[in-house]
Each structure stands twice: as structure tokens, then as C-alpha cells.
Amino acid sequence: MTMRPVSFIQLADTQFGMFRNFVGLTKQGIEEYRRRGMTVQPVEPFDGFAPETERFEKALNAANQLRPEFVALCGDMVNDPSSSAQLAELERVSGRLAPDVPLYRVSGNHDASEGDHVTPTEESLARYRELFGDDTYSFSHGGAKFIVINSTVLHSPAHVRAEYDRQVDWLEAELVAARECSVERVIVLSHHPLFLEHPDEPAHYFNVPPDNRRPVIDLLSRYRVDAVFAGHMHQNNYAEHKGMLMIASGSVGYPLGKDPSGYRVVTVSKDAIRHRYYSLETTQTPASIP
Numbered sequence: 001m002t003m004r005p006v007s008f009i010q011l012a013d014t015q016f017g018m019f020r021n022f023v024g025l026t027k028q029g030i031e032e033y034r035r036r037g038m039t040v041q042p043v044e045p046f047d048g049f050a051p052e053t054e055r056f057e058k059a060l061n062a063a064n065q066l067r068p069e070f071v072a073l074c075g076d077m078v079n080d081p082s083s084s085a086q087l088a089e090l091e092r093v094s095g096r097l098a099p100d101v102p103l104y105r106v107s108g109n110h111d112a113s114e115g116d117h118v119t120p121t122e123e124s125l126a127r128y129r130e131l132f133g134d135d136t137y138s139f140s141h142g143g144a145k146f147i148v149i150n151s152t153v154l155h156s157p158a159h160v161r162a163e164y165d166r167q168v169d170w171l172e173a174e175l176v177a178a179r180e181c182s183v184e185r186v187i188v189l190s191h192h193p194l195f196l197e198h199p200d201e202p203a204h205y206f207n208v209p210p211d212n213r214r215p216v217i218d219l220l221s222r223y224r225v226d227a228v229f230a231g232h233m234h235q236n237n238y239a240e241h242k243g244m245l246m247i248a249s250g251s252v253g254y255p256l257g258k259d260p261s262g263y264r265v266v267t268v269s270k271d272a273i274r275h276r277y278y279s280l281e282t283t284q285t286p287a288s289i290p
């Protein structure tokens, strides 16, 4: 299959409703987050979803200006999917994206789990699919194949073991099909990064636990996946394993580290995968996709 360069904008963790948790945060609260590896700041009181709305609108304005082939929203679209107000604001702002730019949605742990924001159940997955559609699917642009996974199921399959097994089988079938069609590039879109530094690292709040991770990494390596783009960390993280990039991007919404809210511009071509993170707080939108 011949390949032409494909540019897309990757967004993650719009997470409507999260900023509110940090209004009036105490020193003790800040310290508790710090112990879990997260750098947080208190937030001034605000109305509605003002900080999330402003940032997501800016990101979509950048997309409307840059005209990528598509936008991928890599999970934690809302903080609490039982909140109709959060869902309504996500939908309202999403509507600002130019109608000829497809928006591909990826499920996050907040979107697809039960109230603990970690563990999916049959019920929480059914709710996700009713609200957002399929949680595992693939699509192609310009000779590159993009595979959307549900990393929350991969992360915490305790109550949905059959869903984990089904997803791993489906992933292998998608990868086999990509190789049979001689696709030039295969990119996975996820919410959780599978690992932060190395595929054999121990479990951490932000990665997928080793026993659940290993079968997935084996497949991605065997079928030579080029890159995984994820979110979840609310900060940037870069790793690589045998030529496969493992990239977590900072959040559109509330940041949990040194990186500001932002978006990533990615160009996939036969020669290279180029990507760069842009701040929504300070940086001007580039005039065109670099």
C-alpha cells in the first residue's frame, strides 16, 4: 500500500469536571497528591466548566486552523460519566470542530469504569458504548492504520476477564489484517500508556500492570506497531521499545505535572513519525502543520 503523510492532532483528558476538585485545595491535599507523584495547584473559584471549556475550545480552534486529517481524543473525556452536565458540555464544545475533520474518541478510565475510576464492569462498558459507541475499533488514513484500544479493560480486567480476552484476540486479528494488507504504518491510540520507561517495569499508578501488559506488548512487538499515543498521565512522557514509540501526552484539562495543558501534532509518513506538543497556555497555534 502506498503511503502519503498523515497529520493528526492528539488530545487527551479534557476531563470536564476535574478542575472543580482543586478549588480551595489545602496544603495537606497538595502533599497527598505529591506523595502519589502528582504536582497540583489550587484553583480559583469559577462557574460551570469554564477552565475545561476554555482549553478544549482553544485546542479545537487550533485543529480548525491546522486542518489535520483527524483529531483523536484519547480518553477521560469527562471526569464522571454519570454527570449529564459534564457529558452535555463535552458534546457542546466538541461541536466546534470543523465538520470535515473527524473526531475519534478513545475510552479512558473515567469514561469506562465504575465509580472508583479504575475498574470496568459489564454495566460500565455497556454505558460507555451507549454514550460514545464502540470502544475498540480501527480506521485508516493515507496508508496508515490506527487501532483504538480500551486500555481500561486491559488495565483492570478483574470483573471483565472475557472482555480482556476478546480484546487481545481482536487486536491480533487487526494486526494480522494490517500486515496482510502491507500497511506502511500501524499506530495504536490508547488512554493508558502501557509502560512509562520499559516494557518490563513494575506496576505504577500510570502504567498497565505487568501481567496484563505482557500479552499486549508481545502482540505490538510481533506485528511491528510503530507507536502508541496515550494520555492518562496529564503530563508528557516519552519511551521507546525496539523501535516502537510509547508516548503519553499532557492533558487538555487539568495538568498533573510540569507540562501545561496542551495538544500534540503528529505527522506519520513512510520515513518518520514526527510529533510535537503545544501548550494551550502560552504557545501560539503554529501557522501550519510543521
Ligand SMILES: [Fe+2]
Residues within 6 Å of the ligand: 013, 015, 075, 076, 108, 110, 232, 233, 234
Ligand atoms: Fe485523566
